[in-house]
Amino acid sequence: MITLYNENDVQIRDIRIYEINDADMGESTITATVKFDQVMQFHPDWYVLLNGEKYKLGITEPSGKRSTTRINVEYTLTFHSSREDLKRYTFMDFVEYGSGNPQPSQHTFSLQACTLGQLVNRFNINLQYYLGSLWTMELSDDADPNIVADLSFDKASLWDVLLEFYNDYGVRWTIHSNEGYMTILVGEDATELHTIFEYGKGNGLISVERTNPTERIVTRLRGKGSEKNLPANYFHAATSAFPIADPDTNSILQGIFYNRLYPKCYRDYVRGYNSGEEDVEETWAYHQGVADKIAGKPMNIVDFAKSDKEELWGISYGAVEDNDEIYPTLQGATRDGVELDKVLAVSPIYVDAPDDGAAARQFTQVNGEKGSFQGRDTIIRINGRDGGISSVVGISNAKSATAVSETFTLETAINTVRAKFLVTPAKFADHYANAVGVTDPESPTLTTVVEMVANNWNFAERLQLINATTGAVVRTWSGNNQDFFDVVADDIPAGTYKFRSYIQWYKTTGTTADKLLYTIDWQLYGCEYASYQNTSSKKTFSETFDIWIGNVWNTSKQESESDEAYACRVWAPLVSKEEMTVMFSDGLLAGEDYEFPIVGLVNDSDNLAEIIKKAIHYDTSVTGSHWRLTLQKSDAEFEASGKYLPNSVVNVLPGNHFFFINIQMPYDPYIYDAERRQQEYLEDQLSLLDVEQPTFAVVPSSVFMASLDEVDDVVPGNKIRLRDASLIGSSYTTAYIQSITKRYTENKLNPDWSLVVSDQIIVNGNPITLIEGKVDALSKQMYSSKQAIKDAIEAFAQFYLRKDGLPDASFSATDFRAPVTFRDRITDYNFRQGDFGGYGFGVYTDPDGNRVVEADVLVGRMALRVNELIVNQVEYVGGQKIYSAAAMTVSKVESTATIWRCYFDNKQGVVRNMFLAGDLAFCQRFSGTEEGGYTTYWAKVTAIGSDYIELSKTDLMSAGSGSPAVGDNIIQLGNASDQNRQSAIILSSYGTNSPSIRLYYGVTDYTLADKDIFGVEYDSTNHIPYFYNYGSMRLGARESVADGQFITYNHLTGTLNIRAKVNFIGGSSGLTNLTEYPGLNARINTAVTAAAAAQKIMESLNDDSIFDNVEKRSVRRQWEAINGAASTTSTGTTGSYYQTITDFDYYAFPTQQALFTFNGVTYAYAQKGLLHAAIGIDDLTEKYTSLRSYLDLVGLYDTDEYTDFSPSTLGTKLTAYYDAEQHVRNLVDLDNKQKFDTLSYLGSLLSPDEDITTISGGVILSSIIGVREGDIMVAGINSSSLAADSTHGTLMIFAGADNATGSTISDNVGRSKFRVYEDGHTVANDLEADSAKLTNAEVTGKITANTGKIGNFDITGGWLKAHSPQGESWQYGIGFSKAAFKLESNDITLSLIHISEPTRPY
Secondary structure, X not given: OEEEEOOOOOEEEEEOOEEEEEEOOOOEEEEEEEEEOOOOOOOOOOEEEEOOEEEEOOOOOOEEEEOOOOOOEEEEEEEEOHHHHHHOOEOOEEEEOOOOOEEEEEOEEEEEEEEHHHHHHHHHHHHHHHHOOOEEEEEOOOOOOOOEEEEEEEOOEHHHHHHOHHHHHOOOEEEEEEOOEEEEEEOOOOOEEEEEEEEOOOOEEEEEEEEOOOOOOOOEEEOOOOOOOOOOOOOOOOOOOOOOOOOOOOHXXXXXXXXXXXXXXXXXXXXXXXXXXXXXXXXXXXXXXXXHHHOOOOOOOOOEEEOOOHHHHOOOEEEOOOOOOOOOOOOOOEEOOEEOOEOOEEOOOOOOOOOOOOOOOOOEEEOEOEEEEEEEOOOOOEOOEOOOOOEOEOHXXXXXXXXXXXXXXXXXXXXXXXXXXXXXXXXXXXXXXXHOOOOOOOOOOOOOHHHHHHOOEEEEEEEEEEEOOOOOEEEEEEOOOOOEEEEEEEOOOOEEEEEEEEEEEEEOOOOOOOOOEEEEEEEEEEEEEEEOOOOHHHOOOOOEEEEEEOOOOOOOOOOOOOHHHHHHHHHHHHEOOOOOEEEEOOOOOEOOOOOEEEOOOOOOOOOHHHHHHHHEEEOOOOOOOOEEEEEEOEOOOHHHHOOOEOOOOOOOOOOOEEEEEOEOOOHHHHHHHHHHHHHHHHHHHHOOOOOOXXXXXXXXXXXXXXXXXXXXXXXXXXXXXXXXXXXXXXXXXXXXXXXXXXXXXXXXXXXXXXXXXXXXXXXOOOOOOOOOOOOOOOOOEEOOHHHHHHHHHHHHOOOOOOOOOOOOOOOOOOOOOOOOOOOOOEEOOOOEOOOOOOEOOEEEEOOOOOEEEXXXXXXXXXXXXXXXXXXXXXXXXXXEEEEOOOEEEOOEEEEOOOEXXXXXXXXXXXXXXXXXXXXXXXXXXXXXXXHOOEEEEEEEEEEEOOOEEEEEEEEEOOOOOOOOOOOOEEEEEEEOOOHHHOEEEEEEOOOOOOOEEEEEEOOOOOOOOOOEEEEEEEEOOOOEEEEXXXXXXXXXXXXXXXOOOEEEEEOOOOEEEEEOOOOOOOOOOOHHHOOOHHHHHHHHHHHHHHHHXXXXXHHOOOOOOOEOHHHHHHHHHHHHHHHOOOXXXXXXXXXXXXXXXXXXXXXXXXXXXXXXXXXXXXXXXXXXXXXXXXXXXXXXXXXXXXXHHHHHHOOOOOOOOEOOOOHHHHHXXXXXXXXXXXXXXOOEOHHHHHHHHHXXXXXXXXXXXXXXXXXXXXXXXXXXXXXXXXXXXXXXXXXXOOOOEOOOEOEEEEEOOOOOOOOOHHHHHHOOOEEXXXXXXXXXXXXXXXXXXXXXXXXXXXXXXOEEEEOOEEEEOOEEEEOOOOOOOOEXXXXXXXXXXXXXXXXXXXXOOOOOOOOOOO
């Protein structure tokens, strides 16, 4: 069932009869026939949802019909999937106008050597631009993002481009929906179902129908490539104009005109014919050429792709149109991982057209200073004089100078300033040096800065632009150790400026002195400036622009070669008769209309060398660059925009890609590569024409599909396995699901399925016209090796067993003629591992890494050679079999007074003794009927040796009658102290409750009673299998499995947990034993009653929009049962709504801790919540109000008919109300309702206004709790005003009350023998204390004390004894202080009495 919604997301109705049609890489629609009782006004945005994807109606006037016999209108509604969105938008070429801001540029453009990854990125840019985040495209991990194809687009929609993905790149795509967000997954491998569908009952298929649309088979296919970029001497010899010959020409080919690219097979044939020598590594076309040459036949050119099915079908020629998209090109070419077609840099464009109004570029010059200084690197003195020329060795002796220019004013901030600085060193004749024998050389030395720096002289040079007004340095340029440097700056803020230069000169210390005198001349000159009114006036227009590219031809410059000669040597042979031109495959200038010639570069130029010198430059100034090309700008947009391309806005960007046209591309690798691509194109097209392409209409059983585990994978594009002996063959074939139709009908639970499958992937809506020139040229994809492997798998899947990890089945007998290696296992189809319970044949690796051969019988005709032979024969056990930690067979017995020493054969130390001291050793052997049946002994192991154990004769089973003997099988069965050796497994195949398997633990003595912990046995009494487990258990999935299904029982907590679907089969009983059953049953009955009431109302209503009085009377009865009043504006107190919220307020217990408030005090009660949150009340009230409002709207109590009535709306609101009411009632605990009513009753009895409360038995939460003896209250705990004291307040605890005649309870309680008040005041008629301390206490009455202390007095022997203040000896008498006792007078009388009657325990 699907639901129809309107454009506002409001539900219109449910649809139960509909059909889903879904095609692989194509359309997806839902068609439904819907009846309405009136003519409907449809909206294009009406929709249904399927698997989270929205399918829209898309039209306002769907097909409809109306019968003369019925008032209903029947419409046929077709809903289209969300992929319709992709048909609304044009696929555009986007360019970046700034970081992260791509904008649409053109809808007609081409992409050369575009990779799959690049196209996915472009598609995502379009999706983001048009649809935001609603649609995205992702590249699957299965896909190779580096597959390339040449693409062209002409006003294509996004959907059109998507349909071509498979044709262009050979990759599938699927569309997935997730909560309204759509994802196109590109390149995901099709899932192959493991199930083999066959015709016949239980095999899955109801019918199989084969259709073969093939009209003619083609086995030889011709077709050529493009005219572009072919060498002038293509398959021809060299000429004077074109001195490079085709490597594979011959005299026969000279007379053939070649104007298009041929497939590779053509060149292969020519090479074979020219060679005449066989080469096993060559192609069939090469071998054909060799054969013709050897046979002396004339050349019979091979220019076609040849099918390997030619022997079957015979020779049949066909042709495709010449493919202009395949030609020699640089596009996509790489070398050592470097893209050869990438633009590395571009010259900037400032002026867009010749008439941009640029002002004359006249700079205003200002004068700069110049000067010089002299120095030498040592001091030469004559007669104490040095001529004033000092040494400049060391930076502390450096000479320096500063020069400035005249000031100048920049009127605007659009300007240019520049200056130059020159340093000229010279050696001069020095008569001081001559006087000391230092002779000047004949020619000057160190005449340049470079030479001086090489001889340890240093120059620090700096040029600055200074704000003449503020003195601030605006720009600084450093030119250390340079003869000359010039500077330029643009767009300096308007103001007055000057240049300032600085030079410092010295020689490094510690160097050898040459004692020569040097003069350093320096000059600040070429200082000039220019101001402009606008930016464009700064620059001049140029008809050309430059791009920098890499070493595209893989050449190198010779040492003796000039840059110009190198460029001419490389590029001259590539020049064709038409002007060599650059085009761009991406970016702002991509497109067929934009061509940029390399200036003047044509073959018939008068001076080709001079043109190359001006247009092509050897230039490595940019990282990775090798060539700089000067290109002519394009006027393609000049008439429309008045600007040439490129311009200051639209220009090439570094990283864009280019290619050449009108160029004679080098044969290796570019011509050969293009011929290879043309050959592959023909072979791909031929693969569609040399085979039959039958399709199968498959109808699977709806019941089979409902139970199929792989049903979720039965989707278009995936692959299924079909087998039918008459139509397909004895083995199964794998076919792609081209389309699926699912039909849902009214009275059928499962849909009817029909599938169209084929062994070819065909994109829906994009058929290829084939044969005889009708084939449209398709862009050729360049497959990666991964893609080629996938194609091979698809092509040979039905002939070869799979090797890609998927399971497969072979229906053919196979004869292996070479060694076969298995990595895992070989098994029968029904192999089951096991020495005794196993069956079938298997070769596998066991957990220890051993290779195991397991079968029923092994036959060795010649010999059997093994290192160890272990025979596991099926043996008869006339008793039980015990598995434990140790066992042995007795070979010899020695006996002493206290032990038996039992020996076994340890195979000369090879067999280890597994017994330990402390083990309990058990033996039971059959001794024959004449000897009394069984001999049994069970004794403690006291010692062990390498080949023996010693058994105690004193610590053993008392009931045992036997002793060890040779041949006994002694088994370890328990241990006195080691818990790790107290386990055993006992198997029995005879006797009571056999067969059985029992597990034992805790065997510490000579009995197994109550030691079994788990068992599986046959109940001999009831004749049924039975198992038990004395402890915890788990059945089902492991704990580590997420969301696994299981049953667990914890015997420590007595908890049984079930996470599984629990089905109680008919005949099950016991529900009434559940504690929750009474309340649950009541709720179920209530729900059934409410549902029946709602159903009864709905059945009384006509299926029309008229709400008449008869219908109103029926609805009123039910409404008044809910509302408690005959009104739609007020609520009564007798209806179910009022009673529900009342019960909820009093009796709902949704929390765990109970709180009970009485007389202002809150108590805990019954571990259930009496104070609660109003869970569900708000929802119930909202549903009640909604129902009441609707009944008021339709005039429930009006006498007039209501004409816009909707029975479905009323039914929805009634159902919603009953659901909400039942939810609230589920929160009311009926058992606690009774308890709460009891508490309410107790509360009325315990009113503080009553003088007496009598309660029979139990604990009462109250302001007073009394304890009675007969009818007399003798003690109690109180917080009421009962017997309160005006001085000490509330009487909190009392005991020993009397029952004086005529006295009130309050008087009697107030005279209790023992009373404790709220201020701590205590009254006790008789008090006896073994140890008591009174502080600031007032004591009246008699005190009897034999020991103790009162104040500073010690009680000794019935007397008070005190110590004198002077520290003298003890004196007997009475001493007191008025400060320590409260006295009525100056006399004290002490009356001593003895309290002997104990306090009554009330």
